[in-house]
Amino acid sequence: MDKDTRRTKARGRAKPHESKSRTKKTKYSSDYLCESFLEYFRLRAHEIAPSAPLLPEDPTLLFTSAGMVPFKSYYRDPGTAPFPKAASVQKCLRAGGKQSDLENVGKTLRHHTFFEMLGNFSFGDYFKREAVDYGWELSVDVWRIDPERIWISIYQDDDEAHELWTKRIGLPAAKVIRLGKEDNFWGPVGSTGICGPCSELYFDTGPERGCRKATCKPGCDCDRFIEYWNLVFPQFFLMESGIYEPLSKPGIDTGLGLERLAFILQGVEDNFHTDCFLPIRNSVVEALPGGKETKAAQQPVNVATDHIRALTFALAEGILPSNEGRGYILRRLLRRALTKLHPFGVREPFLARSVDAVIETMRSRYPELTDRASLVKDVVTAEEKRFLSTLEQGLEKLRSVIDAAKRKGRSDLPGEEAFVLYDTYGFPLELTQELALDAGLQVDVEGFSASMMAQKERARQRSFHVGDAGRQMDFVEVRKVRVTKYLGYDALSCEGTVGAFRLVDGAEETEALSDKNGIVEVITDQTVFYAESGGQVGDTGVARFGTRELRVLGAYPLNERIVHQIEWWKLPGLDEVGAFFNDNPTVQLTVDKEMRLATARNHTATHLLHTALRQVLGDHVVQAGSLVEPARLRFDFHHFQAMRPEEIAQVEAIVNRAILEDRIVTWEHMPYEKAIELGAMALFGEKYTDSVRVVTVEDFSRELCGGTHLSRTGETGLFLIKQESAVAAGVRRIEALTGTGALQYVSDLLDSRNRIAKQLKVTPDDIERRIKSLLEEQAVLKKRLTSKEGTLSSERLNEAMKAAVNIDGIKLVSLEVDAPDVPTLRRFSDMLREKLDYGIGLLCQVKADKPVLMIVVSQRLTKDKGIKANELAASIAETFSFRGGGKAHLSQMGLESYDDFVKVKDFLIEKLSSV
Ligand SMILES: [Zn+2]
Ligand SMILES: [Zn+2]
Numbered sequence: 001m002d003k004d005t006r007r008t009k010a011r012g013r014a015k016p017h018e019s020k021s022r023t024k025k026t027k028y029s030s031d032y033l034c035e036s037f038l039e040y041f042r043l044r045a046h047e048i049a050p051s052a053p054l055l056p057e058d059p060t061l062l063f064t065s066a067g068m069v070p071f072k073s074y075y076r077d078p079g080t081a082p083f084p085k086a087a088s089v090q091k092c093l094r095a096g097g098k099q100s101d102l103e104n105v106g107k108t109l110r111h112h113t114f115f116e117m118l119g120n121f122s123f124g125d126y127f128k129r130e131a132v133d134y135g136w137e138l139s140v141d142v143w144r145i146d147p148e149r150i151w152i153s154i155y156q157d158d159d160e161a162h163e164l165w166t167k168r169i170g171l172p173a174a175k176v177i178r179l180g181k182e183d184n185f186w187g188p189v190g191s192t193g194i195c196g197p198c199s200e201l202y203f204d205t206g207p208e209r210g211c212r213k214a215t216c217k218p219g220c221d222c223d224r225f226i227e228y229w230n231l232v233f234p235q236f237f238l239m240e241s242g243i244y245e246p247l248s249k250p251g252i253d254t255g256l257g258l259e260r261l262a263f264i265l266q267g268v269e270d271n272f273h274t275d276c277f278l279p280i281r282n283s284v285v286e287a288l289p290g291g292k293e294t295k296a297a298q299q300p301v302n303v304a305t306d307h308i309r310a311l312t313f314a315l316a317e318g319i320l321p322s323n324e325g326r327g328y329i330l331r332r333l334l335r336r337a338l339t340k341l342h343p344f345g346v347r348e349p350f351l352a353r354s355v356d357a358v359i360e361t362m363r364s365r366y367p368e369l370t371d372r373a374s375l376v377k378d379v380v381t382a383e384e385k386r387f388l389s390t391l392e393q394g395l396e397k398l399r400s401v402i403d404a405a406k407r408k409g410r411s412d413l414p415g416e417e418a419f420v421l422y423d424t425y426g427f428p429l430e431l432t433q434e435l436a437l438d439a440g441l442q443v444d445v446e447g448f449s450a451s452m453m454a455q456k457e458r459a460r461q462r463s464f465h466v467g468d469a470g471r472q473m474d475f476v477e478v479r480k481v482r483v484t485k486y487l488g489y490d491a492l493s494c495e496g497t498v499g500a501f502r503l504v505d506g507a508e509e510t511e512a513l514s515d516k517n518g519i520v521e522v523i524t525d526q527t528v529f530y531a532e533s534g535g536q537v538g539d540t541g542v543a544r545f546g547t548r549e550l551r552v553l554g555a556y557p558l559n560e561r562i563v564h565q566i567e568w569w570k571l572p573g574l575d576e577v578g579a580f581f582n583d584n585p586t587v588q589l590t591v592d593k594e595m596r597l598a599t600a601r602n603h604t605a606t607h608l609l610h611t612a613l614r615q616v617l618g619d620h621v622v623q624a625g626s627l628v629e630p631a632r633l634r635f636d637f638h639h640f641q642a643m644r645p646e647e648i649a650q651v652e653a654i655v656n657r658a659i660l661e662d663r664i665v666t667w668e669h670m671p672y673e674k675a676i677e678l679g680a681m682a683l684f685g686e687k688y689t690d691s692v693r694v695v696t697v698e699d700f701s702r703e704l705c706g707g708t709h710l711s712r713t714g715e716t717g718l719f720l721i722k723q724e725s726a727v728a729a730g731v732r733r734i735e736a737l738t739g740t741g742a743l744q745y746v747s748d749l750l751d752s753r754n755r756i757a758k759q760l761k762v763t764p765d766d767i768e769r770r771i772k773s774l775l776e777e778q779a780v781l782k783k784r785l786t787s788k789e790g791t792l793s794s795e796r797l798n799e800a801m802k803a804a805v806n807i808d809g810i811k812l813v814s815l816e817v818d819a820p821d822v823p824t825l826r827r828f829s830d831m832l833r834e835k836l837d838y839g840i841g842l843l844c845q846v847k848a849d850k851p852v853l854m855i856v857v858s859q860r861l862t863k864d865k866g867i868k869a870n871e872l873a874a875s876i877a878e879t880f881s882f883r884g885g886g887k888a889h890l891s892q893m894g895l896e897s898y899d900d901f902v903k904v905k906d907f908l909i910e911k912l913s914s915v
Contacts, residue, residue: 028143028265030116030258030276031364034089037118037256040138041087046120049088053317055326055620058676062326063093063314067119068232068253075194075234078124078249087120089258089365093310096329103434106303106340109223109270113333114310116258116276116365124249131231131252132164135201139229143265149204151218151225153177155184155197161233165199177218186232194234196250201229203264228264229256272302276361281305283357287341287350300340307337308351311380312358316372318620318638320730321383332428334380335387339431342391349384352377375640379729387426394425398432402439411440415447422448423455475500475523476574478581484562485526488539488708489667493590496524498581499561503574519553520577522564528591529555531562535626536603536707538565541591545584552589564589596708597715598630601738604665604697604710605655605719606633609736610681611701612654613637616647623681624731628707631741632722639732643724655719662714663698667705670694680704718742792817792828797835804839807912810861811839814905816846822892829854829890840867840908844901853893853901855886862888875911876904 038048052070054063061069067090074081094101095113104111120134139145152171154161156178165176187195202218202225210216210224218225235250262274272281284304285293293301311333314326321331337351355377359369369376401417413436421427433443481499504519522543529552532538538555543566551567568577606628613621617639625636643651675694676682682692682704695705697713710716717739727733737745757764760771796815804811813832819825825845832841833856840861845851857869873884873891880903884893895901 030262033261036142041120046085046087047083049086051090054093054314055317062097065092065094067117067255071121074123075251081123084125085122090117092117105306106299112306114313118256119254122252124251127250128233135229135231136169151175151202153179153218154199158197161199179219183219188238192238192240195238196233196235198230198232200227202227226260228260277305279361280357283354287346289345297344303340304337307333308354309358312355312376315376315379316369318730334383336431349381351384352381390425394427412442412444415444416451418443418448419451475502481525483560488528488530491528494528496526496587496589497585499523518568520566520568522566523561527562527589530708531555531557534706536628539591540595544588595630600708600710601716602633603628603707605716605738606635607701607703608655608658609635612651616650633736635734636727636731648721648724652721658700659713659716662712663700665697665709665711667695814842816844818847819845829856851895853895855891
């Protein structure tokens with residue numbers, strides 16, 4: 001290897017980047033680059049790992065953002081790695097969160113949100129020397145990048161790397177640049193953990209693309225030096241004390257951007273003109289008016305090209321646009337693309353067409369995209385339409401807000417206005433920030449958040465209260481309570497002290513309400529009532545003030561306090577209630593035990609269901625919504641198709657097995673990081689505090705959850721799925737029952753089964769057999785009936801022929817038939833026509849409310865006298881205003897009643913006689 005690389009240098013290679021030869025393009029196609037990379041490492045005993053999904057297992061990550069993400073834990077503990085070294089082509093998404101390239105897309109020609117990362121990894125196997133050898137050999141010998149144009153950066157203190165590049169590979173020291181911690185030291189992710197120096201390979205595209213400053217070299221912000229391969233050497237563990245402890249088994253983690261490599265080797269002007277992007281880019285250009293791309297449109301076109309590729313991959317994995325978490329990022333990408341192209345006259349949805357281009361371009365490496373095409377396009381089009389409907393007005397609003405701010409000499413854009421843009425026009429905050437910055441303004445983010453909070457509070461109040469129509473007052477404080485202590489996990493009853501109250505329903509002002517029950521909302525210093533959250537409804541029960549017992553209809557959280565909704569018979573005035581709480585400062589709060597238990601059954605069962613769904617359908621199943629009530633549970637989750645009946649049965653069986661195994665349910669508080677490390681399922685987009693509550697079903701499931709649970713799964717009794725349905729594209733819903741609800745459901749089913757048996761006059765066990773025989777019997781009868789209706793006996797036909805009226809040699813045959821429908825009537829007409837040699841036939845439906853009349857004319861008559869059925873029908877229609885039509889041999893008319901048949905017959909006889 002050593003010798004080999006030196007030879008490479010000496011020989012001097014072709015310079016593909018400079019080559020104008022088109023054949024080079026196919027030689028260095030992205031498919032070839034991926035294949036040659038994997039093949040190289042396969043031959044060096046690396047496990048070839050398939051790409052992990054963009055949706056990472058670690059819920060703290062937004063998306064898979066690097067090739068090493070699926071292998072992360074192997075670096076901490078190489079003993080657990082199933083193979084000592086691996087290579088992969090990993091799809092990555094860097095948008096939103098800490099590792100976001102979203103804002104850079106378009107500004108540079110080398111940043112992308114979605115990209116593919118080629119990587120080789122060692123988990124305590126090989127180290128720096130091999131990594132450097134592999135990097136050099138692949139670049140120079142396999143892909144034949146001109147070694148003269150390769151530059152290297154290393155971490156300033158990494159003499160080992162310096163030695164390898166200069167002595168072993170033989171690069172001049174001037175081309176091995178030492179950079180600082182910012183550039184060439186990786187990690188740790190948190191305050192402690194694995195970290196290490198890195199070394200990067202750069203490609204010099206030449207001074208034309210550069211900033212032309214004398215200081216321009218690898219690490220410069222301009223587009224001249226392309227960093228294409230980063231070799232990371234995880235070799236330390238940063239301790240709490242600040243000491244970098246060397247790892248006994250250091251690893252290797254490298255990342256090579258496919259798009260950048262393709263750019264270097266395909267001899268095109270930038271990444272967007274490589275085969276990874278070009279067909280997609282062309283599809284975006286087609287959306288511009290006249291399909292022409294102006295120079296000013298280049299950047300926006302690149303942005304849309306990048307974003308639709310990212311959207312297609314994310315949507316194909318079942319991540320859907322929404323207002324939070326990952327879904328919010330997707331929405332941002334889509335809206336950013338549309339906004340960027342709007343000034344160039346793009347007004348119609350167009351991204352769905354580009355989805356086809358993405359799939360076409362990428363499907364050789366990701367054939368699964370094809371199956372998801374229609375779903376992805378549906379979602380994209382719906383989102384596009386929705387945003388385009390407000391985009392125009394939104395931009396106008398933004399312009400006027402910017403103008404107003406400038407007139408007032410402000411350097412910032414008011415947060416409330418940014419919120420209006422978000423709430424009314426669908427402008428993500430980040431988009432408004434970007435557009436405002438173009439006009440030199442910052443957005444007041446605090447003001448934005450305040451407006452958002454205020455709106456959420458308003459919405460919550462609107463949706464929660466029984467007295468929707470009534471007015472709501474501010475809380476009247478009796479004594480200071482800032483936090484309500486929750487005791488309900490371990491107790492069902494406690495004593496509390498009233499802190500504040502308010503009346504709901506406006507009982508004082510509205511006379512109509514004054515003799516009905518009202519609601520007083522009461523905050524106490526501690527309680528056992530679960531406050532509605534995380535999909536679980538608030539507890540109900542009783543509140544006893546001295547001798548007075550009142551019903552608690554629900555409880556909800558208000559910041560860190562818990563509000564009880566207490567029913568008050570004939571709501572008194574504010575002063576009276578105030579006086580009452582002065583006399584009764586303490587309250588005995590007791591939760592309804594049955595209700596609590598029923599709710600807990602449904603909540604614990606929800607956790608069992610979540611795990612069972614992942615076991616049966618796969619890890620892409622993520623909770624999208626949940627409702628836990630005493631009577632039932634509802635669980636929404638991401639999944640593409642309707643569940644098959646056998647899948648539903650399987651899920652039901654897994655949950656019921658876990659119930660029968662009577663597993664222990666426990667809960668404890670622990671630091672968030674620890675919970676995630678233990679593999680607890682968390683919801684992305686939920687805000688978790690440092691200390692989280694983890695609910696564990698022994699050897700079965702572990703979730704971050706604040707809800708109330710059973711202590712053993714056996715208490716659930718029975719779990720039944722009542723329904724599985726669609727909620728939105730890619731989101732399914734399961735409604736299920738447990739405990740008494742499930743038993744009641746079974747008992748109702750048995751009742752109905754008994755009633756059916758009684759009606760069928762069989763025992764319940766014979767229902768199926770009886771139904772089967774009834775259906776068979778019905779089929780036989782039906783057949784017999786149609787065959788009876790379906791025949792027109794030749795006897796009747798002959799009779800009718802004999803009774804024909806003869807008008808100057810033309811036979812007029814009329815016949816009344818009992819045909820159940822028009823096709824049968826037409827069949828009879830054909831039979832009659834076959835018998836007619838030289839004549840006209842009339843067939844009328846009897847026993848029909850509005851009978852249909854068929855007129856047939858024999859071929860010879862039409863030929864001879866030019867008489868046609870449709871013309872006869874036309875003249876009848878003209879005289880009697882019936883509707884009809886048809887062809888020369890047969891036409892059809894709708895009559896009002898049977899009497900009309902006689903009229904029509906007379907009319908025809910007269911008409912034919914006068915011919
Ligand atoms: Zn530069
Ligand atoms: Zn839960």
